[in-house]
Every structure is written in structure tokens, then in C-alpha cells.
Amino acid sequence: MLTSKRWRLLGAAAVAAAALWGLAHLKAQDSSKQIARGKYLAESVAACGHCHTPRERAEPDMTRHLSGHPASAPAPKSAAVDLIINEGVFISISPTMTAFSGPWGVSFATNLTPDKETGLGAWTEEQFIRAMRSGKHKGDPEGRAILPPMPWKHYQSMSQQDMKDMWAYFQSLKPIRNAVPKARNQLGNPLD
Numbered sequence: 490m491l492t493s494k495r496w497r498l499l500g501a502a503a504v505a506a507a508a509l510w511g512l513a514h515l516k517a518q519d520s521s522k523q524i525a526r527g528k529y530l531a532e533s534v535a536a537c538g539h540c541h542t543p544r545e546r547a548e549p550d551m552t553r554h555l556s557g558h559p560a561s562a563p564a565p566k567s568a569a570v571d572l573i574i575n576e577g578v579f580i581s582i583s584p585t586m587t588a589f590s591g592p593w594g595v596s597f598a599t600n601l602t603p604d605k606e607t608g609l610g611a612w613t614e615e616q617f618i619r620a621m622r623s624g625k626h627k628g629d630p631e632g633r634a635i636l637p638p639m640p641w642k643h644y645q646s647m648s649q650q651d652m653k654d655m656w657a658y659f660q661s662l663k664p665i666r667n668a669v670p671k672a673r674n675q676l677g678n679p680l681d
């Protein structure tokens with residue numbers, strides 16, 4: 490026979506287990522809500538895939554969604570100075586619509602999937618938010634400026650919760666291995 494003290498102990502353990510299960514469940518619900526909201530923000534409001542998803546004949550290739558400029562795709566030729574001055578051509582864009590050549594050099598939309606080596610997999614949430622708010626490469630205050638046409642200025646005042654939700658969404662994606670080329674300066678030299 491169990492003594493009443495034992496019963497009470499068992500009861501307490503059951504209550505604790507139920508509470509823990511409840512907490513874990515709530516947390517899972519929380520993170521799936523966060524991911525859904527982040528998806529809504531990134532896809533339907535801020536249109537990150539507009540530049541970060543490569544296109545095939547003008548249509549976004551959803552098998553490579555948000556994986557950035559394809560490593561093997563050509564970069565756009567830079568608009569020659571006389572074209573800029575005489576023809577008003579300011580920027581040229583790769584056929585995938587993920588690489589951009591302009592007066593700043595050449596920029597390549599980066600891989601936002603959580604691949605550890607080529608995407609955001611090795612970034613921290615804090616780094617992501619700092620990059621989005623400060624316009625500094627990898628969120629490093631000493632880093633180079635993030636180049637156009639990444640519209641970070643239009644995103645920098647999004648709320649902390651919005652940023653966290655977008656981060657949760659990107660981290661929930663299937664990692665796609667795609668080593669996006671490094672941005673280049675006006676002389677064609679790679680930037681770090």
C-alpha cells in the first residue's frame with residue numbers, strides 16, 4: 490500500500506510533468522506562430538524573395554527559394570561609363586535577377602537559407618538584426634556597407650518582434666548549399 494505521503498509525492502510529480510509538457514507544447518506553438526508570421530512578413534510584406542530567389546525565364550525558381558545568386562550563374566556586365574552618362578543606364582541585372590552591377594560595383598543577393606557554410610546557418614539572430622538595422626555587412630559595426638539594391642533602410646525600423654519572426658522563418662527553411670560570389674568593388678575586386 491502506498492502511504493498518503495507517497496500519493497502526494499506522486500501527485501506532485503504528475504502535476505510537474507503536466508506543467509512541463511504544457512510548457513513545451515506552448516513553446517512549440519509559439520515558435521510555429523513566429524515562423525508563420527515571419528513567413529508572412531518576408532514573403533507578402535517585405536518581398537525578400539524578389540531579389541534573393543533566382544529566376545528562370547523571369548519566374549522565381551521555388552526549388553531554390555531564398556538561396557541567393559546561384560554560384561554558377563553569370564554576373565551582369567557593369568554598365569560602361571558612357572552608357573551611364575549618355576544613355577541613362579544606371580544598373581544592369583543578371584538574367585536570374587539576383588546580381589546587380591552599378592556604380593557601387595557588383596552585388597549578389599545572398600543565401601538566406603540556414604545552410605551553415607553558404608547561408609545564414611552560422612549567423613546569430615543578433616547579427617542578422619544588426620545587419621538589417623545598421624546596413625553593415627554581417628552586422629559588424631566595423632564592417633563594409635551593405636550594397637544596393639538591398640533595401641535595408643526600408644527594413645531598419647521594423648519592430649524587434651518582426652525581425653525575430655523573420656529570422657525564425659529563415660531558420661526554419663530547408664538549407665540550400667549555394668556559395669554566392671563575394672560582392673565586388675568598382676574595380677572588380679572582391680569585398681569581404
Ligand code: HEC
Nearest residue numbers: 535536537540596597598599620626627635636638639672
Ligand atoms: C531589391 C533587392 C533585394 C531585396 C528586396 C532584399 N534584398 Fe537582401 N540583399 C540584396 C543584395 C543585392 C544583397 C547583397 C548586398 C551586399 O553584398 O552588399 C543582399 C544582402 C542581404 C543580406 C546580407 C547582408 C550582409 O551582411 O552582407 C541579408 C541578411 C539580407 N539581404 C536579407 C534580406 C531580407 C531579410 C529581405 C527582406 C526583408 C531582403 N534581404 C530583401 C538584395 C535584396
